[in-house]
């Protein structure tokens with residue numbers, strides 16, 4: 001699936017951009033289905049999601065989403081009076097985290113053999129898809145995702161997590177495209193997110209500053225796939241524009257590595273889905 005040059009780029013830069021990996025038909029169907037989840041959910045139990053203030057996260061609602069499909073409101077969804085600022089379909093930050101197991105459409109998409117082949121070409125012997133998220137950045141209120149590395153949340157020994165970030169809509173500087181630090185995956189893991197007895201906490205591991213000056217914006221066309229290493233620092237800005245930005249992510253770890261019991265996302269019920277390349 002990947003050329004030697006692409007494998008080398010991943011090794012040196014920590015990421016790869018693959019154009020046209022989602023067909024127009026898949027893209028529109030995945031978006032339509034995502035909006036149906038919001039429509040079908042009464043959202044009365046829905047919590048908020050924020051990376052700028054993790055204390056806003058309702059631990060029980062969040063942890064309960066590991067093996068279900070739940071919607072999370074944007075941090076800025078509500079006004080001072082507690083009313084939604086815009087339509088509910090325009091107020092959701094993300095949907096997660098088991099779409100690839102529980103929804104037929106997402107299930108089928110996640111089983112495309114090319115995605116398993118990409119993982120295997122990157123050296124993941126048993127690519128296990130742990131998490132899927134639809135990440136919205138709706139016009140005006142789409143929230144910032146602060147600099148982080150995904151191995152913080154998917155800690156394995158040795159490090160193995162790889163992120164698949166599919167642009168379901170064009171991602172631009174205005175609507176909050178991803179920013180990456182090319183080569184930054186060679187640095188240490190700066191933080192680790194622990195879940196112990198239902199309590200979530202972030203523990204610093206290194207004082208290396210985040211690459212606010214060295215970040216590279218990655219505007220991409222709808223249908224593109226960005227694949228990146230679990231130590232690669234990345235970020236996305238708030239969306240103050242009037243155009244939405246929707247992405248779909250997969251977090252894939254090597255089942256041959258040791259997955260930490262303290263990671264928040266555990267799958268005792270759903271088990272492991274190993275992506276096939278056959």
Ligand SMILES: O=C(O)CCC(=O)C(=O)O
Nearest residue numbers: 135145150234236247249
């Ligand atoms: O889509 C975004 O804005 C951020 C996604 C991200 O950081 C992740 O999936 O790890």
